[in-house]
Amino acid sequence: MNETKFFVVEDHSLTNLGIRQYFNERSHFVCCGFASEKDEALNKLKELADSNELPDVLILDLNLGECSGLEILQVVKEKYQSVKVVVYSMYTNPGILSLALDYGALGFVSKDSMEGELLRAVTDVVNGGSYVQQSLVTSLFTYRNLLDSLTRQEQNIFKKIIERKDNEKIAAELNLTLRSVENYLSRIYGKTGCRGHEELIKKFG
Amino acid sequence: MSYNLAPPDVIRNDLAANVMNLSQNFKEHSDIEFRLTMPEKIDTSFLTEEDNLNIYRIVQESLTNILKHAQASEVTILLRNANEGEAEGLYIFISDDGKGFDVAEYDKSRGTDGSHLGLVGMKERAELIGAKIEIDSHPDEGTQITIIKQKV
Numbered sequence: 142m143n144e145t146k147f148f149v150v151e152d153h154s155l156t157n158l159g160i161r162q163y164f165n166e167r168s169h170f171v172c173c174g175f176a177s178e179k180d181e182a183l184n185k186l187k188e189l190a191d192s193n194e195l196p197d198v199l200i201l202d203l204n205l206g207e208c209s210g211l212e213i214l215q216v217v218k219e220k221y222q223s224v225k226v227v228v229y230s231m232y233t234n235p236g237i238l239s240l241a242l243d244y245g246a247l248g249f250v251s252k253d254s255m256e257g258e259l260l261r262a263v264t265d266v267v268n269g270g271s272y273v274q275q276s277l278v279t280s281l282f283t284y285r286n287l288l289d290s291l292t293r294q295e296q297n298i299f300k301k302i303i304e305r306k307d308n309e310k311i312a313a314e315l316n317l318t319l320r321s322v323e324n325y326l327s328r329i330y331g332k333t334g335c336r337g338h339e340e341l342i343k344k345f346g
Numbered sequence: 347m348s349y350n351l352a353p354p355d356v357i358r359n360d361l362a363a364n365v366m367n368l369s370q371n372f373k374e375h376s377d378i379e380f381r382l383t384m385p386e387k388i389d390t391s392f393l394t395e396e397d398n399l400n401i402y403r404i405v406q407e408s409l410t411n412i413l414k415h416a417q418a419s420e421v422t423i424l425l426r427n428a429n430e431g432e433a434e435g436l437y438i439f440i441s442d443d444g445k446g447f448d449v450a451e452y453d454k455s456r457g458t459d460g461s462h463l464g465l466v467g468m469k470e471r472a473e474l475i476g477a478k479i480e481i482d483s484h485p486d487e488g489t490q491i492t493i494i495k496q497k498v
């Protein structure tokens with residue numbers, strides 16, 4: 142079997158180490174680097190790209206907030222299209238899952254699952270497939286249905302809420318007035334039966 | 347009001363099927379992007395024939411308005427039953443991304459400046475069957491019509 146080069150981005154050093162050890166024990170996997178946060182990850186990937194040694198697959202932890210894993214994902218897919226990304230996340234709500242797939246992740250596994258699940262995801266993705274943990278698929282389907290029921294502008298706003306952005310930031314990023322964002326939000330609340338950001342995130346995020 | 351209530355375009359006492367027909371018709375007659383969303387299982391069994399007909403007409407009127415006035419590029423219809431914390435019933439949301447209008451201004455001027463959108467008729471139909479109707483519109487932010495018929 143061909144050698145598979147992998148790279149791990151994970152801020153908990155012990156988990157990071159654990160993932161590397163788990164894959165290193167398998168003869169055809171070779172770790173070509175790891176990082177604990179965004180800048181470190183992007184710098185190291187750039188070095189690897191310069192020496193033409195980019196990983197085949199990137200295993201990405203998906204913490205949220207400042208420098209979220211979603212941002213790393215976006216930059217990586219933009220700069221290094223050949224690198225396949227498997228997300229390994231403690232967040233498993235369909236909104237996050239859906240965004241990760243939108244941004245180009247090919248695999249998605251919950252941190253609650255057994256390590257074999259991650260191995261399966263990485264293997265499938267390296268072999269040209271994609272892998273979403275089975276237990277998450279149903280809720281993803283429901284979520285996609287929900288997105289379908291929103292207009293494009295409502296979807297834009299909804300996705301930014303899932304990324305944990307507040308109304309001011311959403312208004313700025315979409316070039317809308319705060320009032321306008323609030324108007325759209327009240328429609329989103331109506332359709333989803335939710336009454337605020339928190340409830341949307343709890344239910345779908 | 348009990349006879350001649352069902353004109354030929356209302357195929358049977360099944361709102362979901364009738365809305366699907368309206369949607370199909372809309373798609374065939376306009377270039378506006380259109381999406382109809384409803385869960386696999388939707389309970390409309392509590393609607394009377396009169397409920398069905400009037401809700402159907404409200405949806406139809408909403409779509410006609412969009413075609414005539416909204417200059418929309420996208421329309422969505424969502425049909426669903428209650429979510430957690432909501433009163434049991436049928437919930438319908440018709441949204442467009444068109445030019446919208448100022449609801450307060452419209453209410454003041456209705457029927458006098460030729461901009462009548464049939465909203466009065468829609469409200470009357472809703473009232474007749476004890477349904478709630480909300481018209482939410484803002485200039486440049488499209489329009490959303492919400493119809494809620496509670497199960498009693």
